[in-house]
Amino acid sequence: xxxxxxxxIDVFPDQSLEVDRRIxxxxxxxxxxxLFIVVLANISVNTAAGMRAYVAGEGFWxxxxxxxxxxxxNYIQTEDSAYFNQFRDNIQVNLQDRxxxxxxxxxxxxxxxxxxxxxxxxxxxxxxxxxxxxxxxxSYLEPVKKVISHWExxxxxxxxxxxxxxxxxxxxxxxxxxxxxxSEYLQVLTSKDEEFTLVEAAFSNSIGELAxxxxxxxxxxAIVLGVLLLSVGGVFSFRFKRSAKEWMESLKSSQxxxxxxxxxxxxxxYESRLDDMSYEYVSPSLVDLLGYQPEELAKGGKDFLMxxxxxxxxxxxxxxxxxxxxxxxxxxxSHLEYRVKNASGxxxxxxxxxxxxxxxxxxSKIIGNVREITDQKEQEAQLIxxxxxxxxxxxxxxxxxxxNLAIINSMIELQKAKAGNxxxxxLSASQSVINSxxxxxxxxxxxxxxxxxxxxxxxxxxxxxxxxxxxxRQKSIDFELHISELYMKTRPAVSTGLILNELITNAIKxxxxxxxxxxxxxxxxxEGDKVRLSVINDGDPIDEEEISNNNDSLGMTMISVLVDRLxxxxxxxxxxxxxxxxxxxxxxxxxxx
Numbered sequence: 353x354x355x356x357x358x359x360x361i362d363v364f365p366d367q368s369l370e371v372d373r374r375i376x377x378x379x380x381x382x383x384x385x386x387l388f389i390v391v392l393a394n395i396s397v398n399t400a401a402g403m404r405a406y407v408a409g410e411g412f413w414x415x416x417x418x419x420x421x422x423x424x425x426n427y428i429q430t431e432d433s434a435y436f437n438q439f440r441d442n443i444q445v446n447l448q449d450r451x452x453x454x455x456x457x458x459x460x461x462x463x464x465x466x467x468x469x470x471x472x473x474x475x476x477x478x479x480x481x482x483x484x485x486x487x488x489x490x491s492y493l494e495p496v497k498k499v500i501s502h503w504e505x506x507x508x509x510x511x512x513x514x515x516x517x518x519x520x521x522x523x524x525x526x527x528x529x530x531x532x533x534x535s536e537y538l539q540v541l542t543s544k545d546e547e548f549t550l551v552e553a554a555f556s557n558s559i560g561e562l563a564x565x566x567x568x569x570x571x572x573x574a575i576v577l578g579v580l581l582l583s584v585g586g587v588f589s590f591r592f593k594r595s596a597k598e599w600m601e602s603l604k605s606s607q608x609x610x611x612x613x614x615x616x617x618x619x620x621x622y623e624s625r626l627d628d629m630s631y632e633y634v635s636p637s638l639v640d641l642l643g644y645q646p647e648e649l650a651k652g653g654k655d656f657l658m659x660x661x662x663x664x665x666x667x668x669x670x671x672x673x674x675x676x677x678x679x680x681x682x683x684x685x686s687h688l689e690y691r692v693k694n695a696s697g698x699x700x701x702x703x704x705x706x707x708x709x710x711x712x713x714x715x716s717k718i719i720g721n722v723r724e725i726t727d728q729k730e731q732e733a734q735l736i737x738x739x740x741x742x743x744x745x746x747x748x749x750x751x752x753x754x755x756n757l758a759i760i761n762s763m764i765e766l767q768k769a770k771a772g773n774x775x776x777x778x779l780s781a782s783q784s785v786i787n788s789x790x791x792x793x794x795x796x797x798x799x800x801x802x803x804x805x806x807x808x809x810x811x812x813x814x815x816x817x818x819x820x821x822x823x824x825r826q827k828s829i830d831f832e833l834h835i836s837e838l839y840m841k842t843r844p845a846v847s848t849g850l851i852l853n854e855l856i857t858n859a860i861k862x863x864x865x866x867x868x869x870x871x872x873x874x875x876x877x878x879e880g881d882k883v884r885l886s887v888i889n890d891g892d893p894i895d896e897e898e899i900s901n902n903n904d905s906l907g908m909t910m911i912s913v914l915v916d917r918l919x920x921x922x923x924x925x926x927x928x929x930x931x932x933x934x935x936x937x938x939x940x941x942x943x944x945x
Contacts, residue, residue: 389578398482399490400563401479401482402482402483402485403486403566405482408476408479410552410556410559412473416442416443416444416446416474417548417552418545420439420513421541421544421545421548423435424513424517427517427520429538439517443510445474446473448470448473449470451472452469453487453500455469456484456487463484467481495561495565498561498562499558509544513544619635619637620637620641620721621633621635621719621721622721623717623720624720625716626716627715628654629653629657629673630654631650631653641724660694661690665691668688672686676718679708681708685706685708686706687704687706689701689702689704701724702722703725704720704721705720804840804842805841806839807840807845808837808838808876810849811848814852814853815874818857828869829870829871830870831873831874832873832874835875835877838876838883844918845941847914848885850910851885854910855887856887859872859887863889864889864892868891870891871890873889874887875887878938881937882936885936886932888929889930893927893928893930915934918940919936919940920934920937922934
């Protein structure tokens with residue numbers, strides 16, 4: 353262990369003994385100054401953007417106030433309530449800005465609430481983060497406090513204007529607004545508008561003064577740091593020139609160590625030209641990997657590579673080279689796994705990673721590395737075989753479950769022959785539930801996707817079987833299906849089928865009395881991140897008392913349990929049509945817990 357450690361130290365000597373520490377300190381200082389300038393520039397840009405946003409926001413604020421004042425003036429003169437409604441719409445811009453200011457003044461403020469309030473004030477979404485930053489970071493500064501005080505004064509005037517408008521509205525509604533009062537109120541409104549103008553001007557002036565202060569501070573900070581950087585650059589250039597010789601010697605030593613690492617790497621590293629696939633360098637590891645000398649591959653080039661490549665993989669290898677040949681960006685990479693024949697005549701699997709390099713003269717080269725992955729490929733093949741065996745077993749399980757349910761169904765059919773009418777209905781209902789579950793397992797063992805059910809085919813077949821089962825009731829009932837393309841996990845698919853089975857059965861039995869016909873509509877639709885399942889019939893209307901009584905029945909109890917399993921909500925809607933509507937999140941039926 354001691355000898356190994358000594359060898360590592362000899363190969364990679366302490367670089368600090370070869371590099372002038374003073375140059376390192378200067379470089380670090382220069383980096384620090386550069387980073388500081390970047391941060392300073394970022395602060396400058398963000399602050400300037402915030403100032404610009406507040407100037408624009410003041411324009412929106414003033415425009416909304418002027419529009420509100422104009423509409424209120426028109427309302428006083430015409431007594432048309434449409435102008436009062438427009439006044440309230442306009443003033444919302446000013447009120448939303450106030451909400452944003454009050455929220456940002458809190459110590460533990462809600463960013464989203466402030467953002468939405470600024471958005472309600474007609475501010476651009478891209479500007480709002482800068483506005484929030486300026487308020488939160490600089491509100492302790494006197495110039496900013498001055499701006500905020502003007503803002504608060506403007507909000508106070510807005511409150512007065514709203515109170516004034518409400519007073520006018522009440523008098524107009526009561527019919528008490530005389531021409532004399534109209535004239536008086538218009539004069540008051542003009543006076544208030546002049547107050548707004550003064551506050552808006554003061555706000556704009558304060559913003560301008562703040563912008564000039566920020567610009568002055570940031571400009572001189574940048575100048576001072578720039579001078580420092582120039583000084584550092586001069587000293588660094590002098591030190592670098594004096595130390596260039598030592599650095600070149602260090603670089604040569606590093607290059608030797610680098611080549612030592614490449615030549616002793618277990619992976620084969622190489623460099624080749626792309627145009628003729630000739631090899632300019634091949635690492636000695638080729639001998640250990642394939643048993644060939646690097647000179648053989650370098651001399652044979654493309655012909656040698658094609659001769660040892662498995663015939664079934666040659667076209668893929670050539671396609672890879674064609675792709676790299678058509679690429680125009682240096683750094684384009686490709687990865688390929690293929691088989692080659694080693695010196696012993698055996699084919700082994702290789703993993704090849706190629707990177708396209710385009711030099712200054714426009715010559716395209718490939719830098720690549722190759723390693724053996726024969727064992728990995730054998731393990732992958734074993735895993736695939738194991739997975740296929742498991743899929744067969746799972747399909748067999750679903751098939752057996754389906755067959756067992758069919759046996760149970762047949763046994764119930766035998767019992768129905770001896771049962772009375774009441775028992776017959778109960779047994780038929782049980783058969784419907786069993787068929788609903790059986791259909792899911794039938795779908796699963798007939799598809800390659802072993803844990804998802806395609807709902808359109810499943811529910812269509814389920815409805816067809818229910819129509820056939822109740823055909824003897826001599827009711828002319830039409831069915832309409834509207835089903836989105838949706839794949840559900842097994843458990844929610846079963847729950848959906850059972851709910852649909854119960855709702856359709858109840859509709860056929862109870863909604864169409866005296867053998868009259870009608871229509872049952874079944875919907876399973878995706879709406880954004882929601883799924884809506886509904887069964888609608890145009891049979892006998894269901895009243896509230898009947899809904900209340902049915903809630904305690906076994907069928908409704910089962911439906912409620914299944915809806916809870918889907919984490920959904922059940923609604924029962926009456927009227928000319930009766931609708932049972934279940935809504936649930938699509939995420940609950942795609943990914944099971």
